[in-house]
Structure formats: C-alpha cells, structure tokens
Amino acid sequence: MLLSIVLPAYNEEQNIPNTVKVLTGMLTENAIDYELVFVSDGSRDATFAQIQKAAAENPKVRGAEFSRNFGKEAAIFAGLSLAAGDAVVVMDCDLQHPPEVVLEMWKLWRGGAEVVEGIKESRGRESLAHKLSAGLFYKVMSRLIKMDMNASSDFKxxxxxxxxxxxxxxxxxxxxxxxxFWAGFRREYVSYQVQERQFGESKWSTLSLMKYAVTNATSFSTLPLQLVTVMGMISILFSVVLFIQTFVKYLSGTAVEGFTTVILLILVIGGFLMLSLGVIGHYIARIYEEVKGRPKYIIRRITDVRQREGT
Incomplete structure (x- = not known):
C-alpha cells in the first residue's frame, strides 16, 4: 500500500531539504511505502529547484510548479491529482504539522478510517491579532457550514x-x-500541537486570512445572502419606528424639524443597501468565475511525466 504526502509550498526553499530528510527517514524506518508530492505555488525563490534536486536524489520525491501563484487551495488539489497513493496525507511543507502524527493517521487508516482529521491542541506562537482573527474566522465558518471547524486544519x-x-x-x-467534512465517510481524529518553523516566516498575514475567510465563506455557504434579507427587515423596522415616533409627535403638536431624522434614516438605509450590494456582487463574482470554467491552476512543469488529469 502506498502513502502519498502532499506538501503545498510557497517560497519554502529553506524548508524543502529538511522536510524531505525528516519524512523520508521516518517513513523508511517504519517500512511504509511512500511518495512525497511537492507543489510550488508560484514561488519566487528557489523552491522548485530544491524540489528538483530532491527528486533527482530520491525517486520517491515528485513535484510540480505552477505558472503563477494560484493559492494554497489550488496547490492542495493539484497535489491530490498528482498523488497515486492508496491514502493521501495533506500537510504543511514547513513541518508545523508534526511528522510523527502521520504515523498515527496511517495506523487509523489501516484500521478502517477513511478520513483522519488533525485537530489542533494549540496554535503555537502567533501574534494576538493573528490568533483573534483566526479564532473569529473559524467561528464564523463553523456557523456558515454548520460544522465545528474551530480546531480544524488542512492536516488530514x-x-x-x-x-x-x-x-x-x-x-x-x-x-x-x-x-x-462535506464529503462524509468514516472519520477518525488525532490531536497535535503546532510546531515552530525552523526556517522562514509564515506567509499568512491578518489581511490575507480575512480575504481567505471571505472567499471561502461565499464559496461554500449562501448564508451571507440571507443576511441581506435580514438587513432589509431591520431597515424597514427602523423606518417604521421613526415613522410612528414622527406621527405621534405631529398629532401631539410637538413635532420638530425632521432634518436630522431624515439624514440618519438615509444613512442607515444607504449603508444597508451598499453592504447588501457588496455581498450580492461578491456572489455574482463567484458565479462569473465558475461560468468561465477556467482551470483551478496551471502547471508550468513537473519533475516527471506521471501527471494525472484534473487541472
């Protein structure tokens, strides 16, 4: 049985040799037939050159390079399409996902599990802003897709x-x-602690995480569209309350000039309308991208000729 390990990489030239050494040693020691599938996501450094060097030294190492940066999601799916294993592990190239946990996943898979989720016990050393934004992202996504993703990761x-x-x-x-999660199948879980990077820095900033959250929320859930209706109802309710207040004051003879009230009403309704148009526009953009039917990614070159269909 073959185990494939998919490793998306973006500007990770320093990590490639160490990752290959650690994973190769561990899997060989445990007599697991394996292949390492690296995907360079449009890296601007010598990431793919390091992958080529590793592949030349070890036939169990394979790799691909994108024509530009298409994002981690595209790199994961490219790796899945290239992987030939009976089981496939997706993990970070910087080894922040502990390699020894792969052995636990392998054992659970041999025991009948079809999906083995890596669950974070801690997020490691991160800035407060990054932890707060990441925590908010997972809480929002859990609500949107109705699955608990607070400790989830791509490590599985x-x-x-x-x-x-x-x-x-x-x-x-x-x-x-x-x-x-959506696909279902028999699922098991293993916990792990995020390890510190030996080389380089994380490519995820607070801003990029927010963009990632918005893109994935709208690609997987229609709840933001339903919020447009909720905002419309709130706007109508607010307008009715102001109308009743103004009418009562008019009947009681205490009505005052309503310039401020009108301006506030216009601002509130205008704000809701612009936000609603933004949400709708984002979904239209997603529809536009799907209708064009362009591939998720473009592979510029690979280390061998065993590329599978699926781009």
Missing amino acids: LLDRKVVDVLLGLPERNTFFRALS
Whole structure:
C-alpha cells in the first residue's frame, strides 16, 4: 500500500531539504511505502529547484510548479491529482504539522478510517491579532457550514475513494477543509500541537486570512445572502419606528424639524443597501468565475511525466 504526502509550498526553499530528510527517514524506518508530492505555488525563490534536486536524489520525491501563484487551495488539489497513493496525507511543507502524527493517521487508516482529521491542541506562537482573527474566522465558518471547524486544519489523511470524490467536484472555488467534512465517510481524529518553523516566516498575514475567510465563506455557504434579507427587515423596522415616533409627535403638536431624522434614516438605509450590494456582487463574482470554467491552476512543469488529469 502506498502513502502519498502532499506538501503545498510557497517560497519554502529553506524548508524543502529538511522536510524531505525528516519524512523520508521516518517513513523508511517504519517500512511504509511512500511518495512525497511537492507543489510550488508560484514561488519566487528557489523552491522548485530544491524540489528538483530532491527528486533527482530520491525517486520517491515528485513535484510540480505552477505558472503563477494560484493559492494554497489550488496547490492542495493539484497535489491530490498528482498523488497515486492508496491514502493521501495533506500537510504543511514547513513541518508545523508534526511528522510523527502521520504515523498515527496511517495506523487509523489501516484500521478502517477513511478520513483522519488533525485537530489542533494549540496554535503555537502567533501574534494576538493573528490568533483573534483566526479564532473569529473559524467561528464564523463553523456557523456558515454548520460544522465545528474551530480546531480544524488542512492536516488530514484521505482514503483514495475520498480523494477521487473531491477531484470529481466540478466547482472551481474550493475550500478543502470544508469539502472534506462535506464529503462524509468514516472519520477518525488525532490531536497535535503546532510546531515552530525552523526556517522562514509564515506567509499568512491578518489581511490575507480575512480575504481567505471571505472567499471561502461565499464559496461554500449562501448564508451571507440571507443576511441581506435580514438587513432589509431591520431597515424597514427602523423606518417604521421613526415613522410612528414622527406621527405621534405631529398629532401631539410637538413635532420638530425632521432634518436630522431624515439624514440618519438615509444613512442607515444607504449603508444597508451598499453592504447588501457588496455581498450580492461578491456572489455574482463567484458565479462569473465558475461560468468561465477556467482551470483551478496551471502547471508550468513537473519533475516527471506521471501527471494525472484534473487541472
């Protein structure tokens, strides 16, 4: 049985050699047949050169390079399409996902699990702003997709049948973590603590995380569209209350000039309208991207010729 490990990489030239060394040593020691599948997501450094070097030294190492930066979601799905294993693990290239947990996942899969989720016990050393924004993101996403994602991550093992299901989905805007929940199948869990990076810095900023949250929320849930209706109802209720207040004052002879009230009403309704148009516009943009039917990613080159269909 073959275990594939998919490792998305963006500007990780310093981490590639160490990652290959650690994973190769661990899997060889435990007599697990494996392949390492690296995907360079339009890296601007020598990431792919390091992948090529590792592949030349070890035939079990494979890799691909995108024509530009398409994002981590695209890199994950490219790795899944290239992976040939009976089971596929997706993990970070910087080894913040502990390699030894892969062995636990492998054992659970051999025991019959079809999806093994890596659950974070802690987020490691991060800034307060990043922790707060990440916590808010997972709480919002949990509400949107009605699944508990507070401690979820991309670190997970998928059975081949699950990989084939995900690769068969026609949508272009994908959210790997949520789709792996949505697909179902028999699920087991392992916990882990996020490790510190040995080289380089995290590529995720608070701003990029917010953008990632908005994109994935609208690609996986229609709840934001329903909020437009809620805002409309609030606006109508606010208008009715102001109308009743103004009418009562008029009847009692205490009515005053309503300039301020009118301005406030216009501002509130205008704000709701602009926000609603923004939400609707974002969904129209998602529809536009899906209708165009462009591929999730474009592979510029690979380390061998065993590329599978699916881009």
